[in-house]
Amino acid sequence: MKRAEGNVLMATNTRTKYAERLFKPATVAAAIDEAAFQGHRRYRVVQEFPFDLSDTEAAKALEKWLDSEQFEYVWRPTRLEQDDFRPSIVAEYPELEITW
Incomplete structure (x- = not known):
């Protein structure tokens, strides 16, 4: 395996673990409940x-x-x-917004 392949695997592994922690349904459910308790009708991860x-x-x-x-x-x-x-960069990434 070349270094670039190893780096891709490390980055993919890190992102996968981060997503697993961020999008855990129990954690999101608790955050939604807290937002609703405060009177909000949406929650953004x-x-x-x-x-x-x-x-x-x-x-x-x-x-x-x-x-x-x-x-x-x-x-x-x-x-x-x-x-x-730093110089201006234009970059976007999607974040999940949940409504009820």
């Missing part, structure tokens, strides 16, 4: 890292759970925050 995780197994499992619980959801584009000291 805010990501710490700008990865497109919408195609991961964890995200698909969460979507299946959301469907079974009759929530509505959409993957909304999110822009990277700009740093005043």
